[in-house]
Structure formats: C-alpha cells, structure tokens
Amino acid sequence: MQKYQSFQCFCSRFQCVWRNLTTVSKASLIVGKPRYIDAQGNDATQPSNLEHVKAFASRKPSPVTLKRLFEFGSDPSPKKLLTAAQLLHRELPCRLARRVIQLASLPYGLSDMPSVKTVKDMYERSFLDMIQFPKPLDEEEELIFTELIRRIRQRHDNVVKLIAKGILELKRYCGKGTEDISIHDFLDRFYMSRIGIRFLISQHIAMHEPREGYVGVINARCRPADVAEDAANVAKSIAYRHYGEAPDIQLLGNISLSFPYIEGHLHHMFFELLKNSLRATIEYHRDSDIFPPVKIIIADGQEDVTVKISDEGGGIPRSAMNKIWTYMFTTVDIPPERVLEATDGGAYKGPDADPIAGLGYGLPLSRLYARYFGGELSVMSMEGYGTDAYLHICKLGDKEESLV
Amino acid sequence: MWWLSVRNRCKYIQLFYRSFSYGTTDYLTVHDNAVARYAKKEPRKHTINQLIQFGKQLNEQKLIQSARFVHQELPVRLAHRIIDLRSLPYYVVCGPIKRIYDVYVEAFESVRNFRKIQDLQDEKEFTVLLKHLVDESANVVELLAHGLRLALLRASQREHLDLDSFVDQMLISRIGRRMIAEQHVMLHESRPGFVGVINTDCSPQQCLNIAYQECSRICFRQYGVEVPVQIRGSVSTIPYIPYHLHYILLELLKNAMRAVVERHFTQNNHKNSLLLGKDSMPPIEVLLTEGPKQVTIRISDQGGGISLDILPSIFRYGFSTMNRLREEEQGGEWDRLVQRQSVDGPMAGLGFGLPLSKLYAQYFGGNLQLISMDGYGTDVYVHLDRTGDVLEGVEI
Numbered sequence: 001m002q003k004y005q006s007f008q009c010f011c012s013r014f015q016c017v018w019r020n021l022t023t024v025s026k027a028s029l030i031v032g033k034p035r036y037i038d039a040q041g042n043d044a045t046q047p048s049n050l051e052h053v054k055a056f057a058s059r060k061p062s063p064v065t066l067k068r069l070f071e072f073g074s075d076p077s078p079k080k081l082l083t084a085a086q087l088l089h090r091e092l093p094c095r096l097a098r099r100v101i102q103l104a105s106l107p108y109g110l111s112d113m114p115s116v117k118t119v120k121d122m123y124e125r126s127f128l129d130m131i132q133f134p135k136p137l138d139e140e141e142e143l144i145f146t147e148l149i150r151r152i153r154q155r156h157d158n159v160v161k162l163i164a165k166g167i168l169e170l171k172r173y174c175g176k177g178t179e180d181i182s183i184h185d186f187l188d189r190f191y192m193s194r195i196g197i198r199f200l201i202s203q204h205i206a207m208h209e210p211r212e213g214y215v216g217v218i219n220a221r222c223r224p225a226d227v228a229e230d231a232a233n234v235a236k237s238i239a240y241r242h243y244g245e246a247p248d249i250q251l252l253g254n255i256s257l258s259f260p261y262i263e264g265h266l267h268h269m270f271f272e273l274l275k276n277s278l279r280a281t282i283e284y285h286r287d288s289d290i291f292p293p294v295k296i297i298i299a300d301g302q303e304d305v306t307v308k309i310s311d312e313g314g315g316i317p318r319s320a321m322n323k324i325w326t327y328m329f330t331t332v333d334i335p336p337e338r339v340l341e342a343t344d345g346g347a348y349k350g351p352d353a354d355p356i357a358g359l360g361y362g363l364p365l366s367r368l369y370a371r372y373f374g375g376e377l378s379v380m381s382m383e384g385y386g387t388d389a390y391l392h393i394c395k396l397g398d399k400e401e402s403l404v
Numbered sequence: 405m406w407w408l409s410v411r412n413r414c415k416y417i418q419l420f421y422r423s424f425s426y427g428t429t430d431y432l433t434v435h436d437n438a439v440a441r442y443a444k445k446e447p448r449k450h451t452i453n454q455l456i457q458f459g460k461q462l463n464e465q466k467l468i469q470s471a472r473f474v475h476q477e478l479p480v481r482l483a484h485r486i487i488d489l490r491s492l493p494y495y496v497v498c499g500p501i502k503r504i505y506d507v508y509v510e511a512f513e514s515v516r517n518f519r520k521i522q523d524l525q526d527e528k529e530f531t532v533l534l535k536h537l538v539d540e541s542a543n544v545v546e547l548l549a550h551g552l553r554l555a556l557l558r559a560s561q562r563e564h565l566d567l568d569s570f571v572d573q574m575l576i577s578r579i580g581r582r583m584i585a586e587q588h589v590m591l592h593e594s595r596p597g598f599v600g601v602i603n604t605d606c607s608p609q610q611c612l613n614i615a616y617q618e619c620s621r622i623c624f625r626q627y628g629v630e631v632p633v634q635i636r637g638s639v640s641t642i643p644y645i646p647y648h649l650h651y652i653l654l655e656l657l658k659n660a661m662r663a664v665v666e667r668h669f670t671q672n673n674h675k676n677s678l679l680l681g682k683d684s685m686p687p688i689e690v691l692l693t694e695g696p697k698q699v700t701i702r703i704s705d706q707g708g709g710i711s712l713d714i715l716p717s718i719f720r721y722g723f724s725t726m727n728r729l730r731e732e733e734q735g736g737e738w739d740r741l742v743q744r745q746s747v748d749g750p751m752a753g754l755g756f757g758l759p760l761s762k763l764y765a766q767y768f769g770g771n772l773q774l775i776s777m778d779g780y781g782t783d784v785y786v787h788l789d790r791t792g793d794v795l796e797g798v799e800i
Contacts, residue, residue, distance in 0.1 A: 301778025303712050383695025
C-alpha cells in the first residue's frame with residue numbers, strides 16, 4: 001500500500017512537472033516525432049508537418065463579430081475562459097497555416113528573400129507549437145495555453161518590419177516593389193490576417209486581466225472623442241519635438257458618443273491621420289505665424305459612426321493620390337539593414353500595442369484596421385487647400401471580421 | 405422614317421424586334437445597312453482646347469468645315485445608340501423607349517440624308533436642321549427615366565435587370581452629341597469670351613452664385629425658408645461649358661438645401677416654417693480650391709447625411725428619395741412648385757440628377773465624389789479639369 005501510494009505521489013508530481021514545462025520543450029520531449037535536420041543543421045519542415053500545414057490551411061477560418069466576442073467575454077469565469085481557449089485552439093492553427101502557405105508561394109521570388117523566409121519559419125514554428133499542444137481541458141492547461149499564445153504574439157512582434165525588409169530585399173534583387181499589384185494584394189491580405197490573429201490573442205490574454213469597463217481589449221464605452229484627444233496629444237508632442245510647434249486640434253460634433261470598440265485600433269487610426277494632418281499643416285504654413293487648426297468631427301449615425309479629420313495642410317497633389325494607399329510610399333529611402341530600427345515615436349502603449357512604424361505604412365494599415373470589422377477609411381484631397389479623412393466604423397458590432 | 409405616321413412607325417419597330425435576323429422591306433434593309441455602316445466607325449473626340457482653337461478665328465471656310473464635321477459625326481454617334489436600343493430585351497421596349505428610338509432614327513436619317521455641304525447656303529440650312537433636332541430631343545432624359553421605370557416594373561418578375569450601364573452610355577452620348585450640335589449652332593453667335601458654348605474664361609464662382617440664387621428661390625418657394633450658404637476660397641477662371649457646371653452645382657445645392665431643411669423640420673417637430681429663421685439652420689459650406697491641373701469645389705451640408713441602407717443606391721438611375729413616381733402620376737410637390745423643365749428633365753423626382761451630374765463632371769476629365777456622414781451631413785467634391793486638354797467622353 002505504501003509503495004502504491006508513493007508511486008501515485010510520484011505520478012502526480014511528475015504530472016505537475018510535466019504541465020509546468022514550457023510547451024516548446026514539451027514538444028521536443030514528445031516521443032515518436034523524429035526531428036528532421038537538414039544539410040545546414042537547421043530544423044526544417046518535416047514532410048509530415050507540411051501535410052499538417054496543408055490540412056489546416058484547407059479548413060475555412062471562422063469569422064467572429066465584435067458583438068459576439070463582447071457578449072461572450074463579459075464576466076469571464078474560468079469555464080468561459082476554457083471554452084474561449086478551446087475555440088482559439090481550434091481556430092489559430094488554421095489561420096497560421098494559411099499564412100505559411102501564402103508566404104511560401106509569393107510572386108517574383110519574394111518567398112526566397114531571407115527576411116520573408118524568417119517570417120515564414122516563424123509562422124511555421126508557431127503553427128507547430130499550437131498543434132502539438134493538446135486541447136486544454138482544465139484551468140491549469142488553459143493558463144499554459146494562454147502563456148503559449150502570449151509567447152507566440154511576442155515572437156511575431158517584428159513581422160511587419162521583417163516583411164518590409166523582405167520587400168526592400170526584393171527591390172534590390174529584381175526591382176519589383178509595392179507598386180506592383182500582386183505584392184500590394186499580398187500585403188493587404190497578410191496584414192489583415194495578422195490584425196485578426198493578434199486581436200484574438202490579445203483579447204484572450206486580456207480576459208485574464210480584467211479591467212473596469214473593458215471586455216478583454218474591447219472598451220465597453222469607447223468614446224471616440226477621448227481616444228482622439230489622447231492620440232492628438234501624442235501626435236502634438238511628436239510635432240513639438242520635431243518642429244518646435246504644433247497646430248491646434250479641435251473636437252467637434254458628438255463628443256459624448258460612446259459604443260463598444262477596440263480602443264487600440266481606433267487609437268492607431270487616429271494617431272496616423274492626425275500625424276499626417278499635423279505634419280502637412282506645419283510644412284504648408286511654415287512661413288506664417290498661425291496654423292489653421294486640425295478639425296475632428298464626430299458623427300453618430302444609425303448603424304455607423306463617422307469621424308472626419310480635416311486639415312488645411314495644402315492637400316495631396318493629384319498625381320500622388322493613388323499612391324497614398326501603397327505600402328512604403330514615403331519620400332524616405334531606407335536601406336533594408338536599417339528597417340528594423342525605424343520607430344514611430346511610441347504611440348499607443350496599451351496591452352495590445354503593435355510595435356510597428358515609420359515606414360509609410362500608416363495609411364494603408366489604418367485602412368485595414370478600419371475594414372477589419374466592416375468599416376472604411378477614405379481620404380479626399382483639395383489640392384492647394386487641405387485634406388479630409390473620413391473614418392467609418394460600424395458601431396453595432398454586427399459585422400464579421402474581414403478574413404482572407 | 406419621319407414621313408410615316410406614328411402608327412406605321414410603331415408597326416415597323418415591332419417588326420424590327422420580331423424579325424430581327426432578316427429585313428422585312430427593302431427600305432428597312434437599306435436603313436439597316438446604313439446604321440450598320442455608321443456604327444462601324446468610331447466617334448471622333450476633341451478636347452476643349454481643340455474646340456476653342458478651331459472656333460477662335462471664324463471664317464466661311466471654317467464654318468463649312470465645322471458643319472461637315474457635325475454632318476459626319478452625328479450619324480456615327482447616333483448609329484451606336486440605335487444599335488444599343490435594338491439590343492435591349494424586348495420587354496424593356498415600351499412607349500417612352502420606342503419614342504426615343506423614333507427620335508434617334510429620325511435624327512439619324514435627316515442628318516445623313518442632308519446634301520453634301522458645299523457653301524454657306526448649305527451650311528445655313530444645316531444649322532437650322534441642327535436647331536430643330538436639338539429641340540426635338542429635349543425631353544429624351546425624361547423619356548428615358550419613365551421608360552426605365554416601366555421596364556423595371558415589367559422585369560421585376562423575370563430577372564434582376566440592370567440597365568444602369570445602358571443609361572450611362574445613352575446619357576454620355578447625349579451630352580456629347582448636344583455639345584457638338586450646339587457648339588456649331590452657337591459659332592454663329594459672337595458672345596464676348598465665348599467660343600460656341602465654351603466660355604474661355606468661365607468663373608466657377610460666378611456659376612456658383614447663379615446656381616445658388618436660383619436654388620434659393622426654389623427652396624423658398626417650396627419650404628418658405630432660405631438656407632444660408634457660405635462660399636469660401638477663390639479660383640481662377642477655366643475654359644469650360646457653363647451649362648454643364650450649372651447643372652452640377654444646381655443639383656448638388658438643391659440636394660444640400662433639401663436635406664438641411666428637412667432635417668431641421670424633423671428636429672423642430674415641423675414647426676411653422678415662418679418661425680425658423682435663416683440663422684437657425686446650419687449653413688451649407690462651399691469651398692473653392694485649385695491645384696495645377698484641377699479646380700475642386702466642395703459642398704458640405706449638415707443635413708444629417710445619407711443612411712447606410714440608401715447609400716449604395718444614390719448613384720443608380722431611377723432611385724429618388726422624392727415621392728416615388730407612379731406610372732400615372734407626374735412629379736412630387738417639389739416638382740409642381742418648381743415647374744422647371746430643363747433639357748435634362750424636371751428638377752427632382754426622376755432619380756437622374758446625381759448620376760447625370762457625375763457624368764457631366766466626368767465628361768471633360770473631372771469627377772464627382774460623395775461622402776456621407778450619417779447623423780451629421782454630406783460632403784460632395786466636384787473636380788474640374790482646368791487644362792482643357794482632356795479628350796471628351798467617359799469610359800464605363
């Protein structure tokens with residue numbers, strides 16, 4: 001009897017140890033999965049892994065609506081968290097696998113660029129981590145799962161910059177760049193998917209750290225006026241640092257409007273647009289004493305909310321209008337080696353902040369954020385006067401994620 | 405076919421549609437061939453500057469040259485439309501559409517059968533013919549609108565019918581043909597600053613003021629109030645056709661004023677309009693700006709915007725937020741009060757105003773864009789090319 005009890009004790013202790021190992025090391029302990037080392041001595045895709053990737057990639061991802069996530073996530077009990085984790089456990093491999101396939105089949109040899117290969121390997125590693133982790137069945141496993149996805153998110157922090165680097169590498173290699181439609185298309189789809197994956201991961205992690213008035217990263221009473229004011233302050237401080245002065249930013253319209261939305265996304269979009277407006281205004285009115293203010297008008301519609309950001313920064317020349325949505329449309333020529341250093345001066349610092357920037361990605365990425373839950377971003381320019389940016393956001397939360 | 409009676413004409417058209425693949429009488433076969441011949445040619449397009457250059461120093465020779473050009477060109481453009489009309493599904497062809505067909509065929513025959521223009525006498529008679537044709541086809545837009553409505557009613561049981569690109573093509577061609585014809589006719593008049601219908605120094609500001617005044621009058625007659633309009637910015641003059649610009653601005657200001665007044669009424673529970681002062685309504689802001697190649701006019705109202713369910717339809721033909729016209733009924737209250745029939749139809753209710761304005765803007769290289777802020781108001785941007793070097797026409 002004693003021996004049996006001590007054996008049991010040993011077993012349960014072993015189980016504890018087992019569970020507390022990180023998932024990655026667990027994967028390496030799994031018996032029966034030979035590791036495949038290629039000629040360079042690196043881990044490479046085992047043929048069977050490729051089949052796994054294809055199998056998951058052929059599944060259709062399931063889009064959610066903001067409303068569902070919001071309703072589901074209010075009052076997160078451990079049981080709810082477990083259900084959420086299980087749903088994510090099903091969903092994420094599919095989305096990650098699709099990215100792996102996409103990254104391996106890019107046009108013009110983009111897939112062979114070293115930085116792109118790095119990103120593809122990253123996605124593959126994350127995919128393997130996910131499928132090798134067994135479906136979480138209790139609270140403890142759910143916690144480890146959450147830790148796993150947190151690590152995955154962190155691993156992928158620099159993806160945008162790495163892809164940008166990859167595209168610059170391609171430019172040097174064969175001259176093709178983001179003005180090419182298939183590359184632009186790839187970027188749109190890839191980044192949109194990334195927004196979705198990161199959002200779902202952040203949402204789940206944030207549900208473990210409940211904040212007053214928030215459901216995960218969704219602010220239940222998100223006030224565009226407040227977010228705009230925050231973004232405005234950050235943008236203005238950057239302008240002061242750079243130019244020593246900054247125009248006023250006025251808030252008009254429905255200031256008290258609030259609805260559930262992802263604050264981080266909204267902040268990103270406002271920050272980008274205000275940054276552009278401020279810079280344009282300062283540079284266009286360089287020689288005058290006063291700057292015309294940048295105006296933000298908030299309109300509350302029946303189904304959607306429109307925020308208009310107007311500046312008198314001289315407008316965008318007609319010849320440049322169709323280029324403003326091109327990735328990396330900037331007048332700065334950054335060599336690939338320096339890409340990873342670019343920063344945007346540190347904007348949003350919330351729990352789901354995305355450390356990207358300064359690469360001429362502001363407008364196209366902001367549009368993706370807007371479109372993610374069924375909204376839109378339009379920019380109208382009046383040459384010689386200024387620019388109006390219109391942000392439409394669905395406030396009912398009943399639009400599905402935009403999936404590719 | 406203009407010498408035939410209406411009934412005989414209809415009979416022939418019915419025969420056309422029933423026996424499409426083979427001619428029925430010798431005349432029709434000949435006519436068919438002529439249309440086919442002309443339809444094979446492509447229209448010859450010009451830029452505003454080319455038209456100005458041509459018409460600047462007029463002499464006998466140039467007038468005859470111009471007449472010859474119109475003589476050749478109009479049948480080509482008409483032939484394309486006649487073919488289009490014939491290609492419509494048979495159930496679309498009703499009274500109004502048949503009438504348009506008649507008008508076009510008549511115009512085609514009378515122009516192409518006109519004798520070769522050799523001297524000033526020929527040219528003079530040809531100009532008279534052109535004037536007559538322009539008058540004859542004055543109500544084509546209205547006919548098109550009614551025809552479209554009837555067609556949609558008939559088609560509703562069958563299939564989803566999308567005639568928008570057909571109507572687009574008809575209207576684009578009409579803008580061009582009328583421009584060519586009127587240009588030639590007006591070459592006979594010498595107005596300072598004008599070459600034909602083109603004002604070499606067209607001031608968008610002035611056009612705006614005229615449109616604003618007219619619109620204000622209409623608005624006052626309809627609603628008993630005036631909506632304040634603030635005009636800011638200034639632009640230099642451009643070579644343009646004032647009628648086109650006028651049509652666009654009138655349409656947009658009319659929409660803006662109506663939106664503001666109706667929203668105001670709703671917000672103030674339809675109080676007596678006399679109590680609503682001009683100052684209590686948010687003004688319509690019009691901004692004029694220019695770049696090296698374009699002049700842009702932005703018309704911003706705070707009329708509450710356009711709700712999302714209506715938004716996709718506002719550039720479609722036949723969609724009107726006025727009382728939907730029934731077959732028998734003609735026009736809404738706004739219409740009757742206005743009693744304004746322009747060559748482009750009555751002022752409201754047809755559902756053609758906005759898409760037609762867009763075509764006018766695009767015809768010489770401009771554009772019209774609309775952004776709605778539901779719950780606040782609408783911004784419309786009109787871009788006009790100021791170089792004068794863009795070829796006429798719209799690609800659809």
